[in-house]
Amino acid sequence: MAVSQPTPVETRPGRPLGPRIWRWVIAVVILVAAAWSVTGLNVSVDRLLNASGDAWNVIKRMWPPAFSIEIKRGVIGKVLQSIYIAWVGTVIGAILSLPLSFLAAGNVSPRLIRLPIRQVFNAIRSVPELIVAVILIAVTGLGPWAGALAIGLHSIGTLGKLSSEAIENIDAGPIEAVDAAGGRWISAMRWAVLPQVLPVVVSYWLFRFEINVRASAVLGLIGAGGIGSELVSQLNFRNFPEVGAVLFVTIVAVITIDLLSSALRRAIIQGGAGPDQSRSGEALEDLTGMSLA
Template identity: 40%
Template sequence: MSLQLPSKPRKTYETIISVVIALVILASFVSLRITWSDLPQVPAQVWHYLKLMFENPDWSRLPRALMEMWRSISMAWIGMIGTVILSIPLGMLAARGVGPAWLRALLRGLFAVIRAFPEAVVAIILLTVTGLTPFTGALALAICGIGQQSKWAYETIESLPPGPAEAVRAAGGTTAETVRWALWPQAAPALISFALYRFEINIRTSAVLGMVGAGGIGDMLSNYTNYRQWDVVGMTLIVIIVATMIVDAISGAIRRRIMRGATVRATVAEPGSDAEREDRRRDVLIAAEGTGGR
């Protein structure tokens, strides 16, 4: 009796996907019109400009750079507050089990549309209305942040344990009461952490918005770059790097404290429930032993 070997699995689908990906990559290189002969010169050019910027930075304009950096931080902070005020309630309404299906679909579609627009594009559109002011950058950051922050909000709500919400509904609670007493206490640490993370993102993005005329440190960086004053550009970049690292460190420490605090509270509550279950288990064993003894 001859053994029949299994047929070799076909990889037609994987082959087609690989060919399509390869064609897309090839088309990307062709459309960019890269001059490959210039690539060996890039490292030397980069090193040349790094020396111009950081070999002898011009610290005489440091006070102005610090003031512009503060404007960028203020822009980022105001944008984050606007994002949080709008995104948390909208994100909760978009969560499954909170808002009706038609409203969830409408809000999630709106969030997807907002995420499709970069902050710089929104700032350019707003410039025609609000003018060349830092408020334009703050407004652009607030609007663009809604798309991502709301997505984080409804995904956080949907990932929560269903027990507390079901208990509130079983007791006759309304949707608003369920959100207030069941969903919000569980989701608040994560949502606050996401808000601080959004602030870190806004710090970096505010420098880019300044280059399109929204003010702040990016505006100063763009102006001195256009005039080829590389020593001032280097000093400005140092200010941006140091300020961003300081803000990231402070924000990261606060976020870790918030999340660790939530974990500690949950851990503290856990031994009590375990102890109660252990007591009940011991009582059952003692009762069973007493019954067996009789």
């Protein structure tokens, strides 16, 4: 066969127009939305230009962090209190969400029970912890217990949703085997379903704990105790070296817990077939409560 001649330019396929138009439309929409958003910030050019300088100034004033003062003020105890709040909240969420997640799973629970429980999960997930805490603090009084309750309540929603989805993904064969042997529903859940989902569910609990540590730190900002309260009191007096120390302690605590918990999760899941997804997918699911698929 002879070497083919280059095709004449006018007969070559042109770049398709459709996708390009869409690309431009989307780009323009994003730009307009961004411009509109900037108008909402009520910020003068002057302030915009000074802002990064102001922020840098604050960072500079945090150095060197006033560790000795903060240690005397009990910063370690306060960060531990945030961890206790997160842990108690996670335990509350785990204990209450586990039975509910069986009742919310499509493959083992009848529609009439399943749908209302799912709605409760969705409703709980829709209200941010912080707002739950605002209300709880009003009726139970300021303090860590209100924070733990708020975190626990929110965790019921997120853990319940994830766990019921894990139950929906199991192999139904063992349930059939229990039915065929004359076992009751509760026996099928305990012996056919629970062993299949427990490792996955426990890893969700640990992952939720990692998230809850951040949440409980934040709850301190509105008076639920812990490291957040310390940050607020130091920021209000503009004691920046102390703020630096508080931030440092927070960072160390959060990173340490993330590392410990993710190592533990890997060890638990390793034993068998966990959900086959990347860690970031898992993170997304937990943050938003929605699956990537």
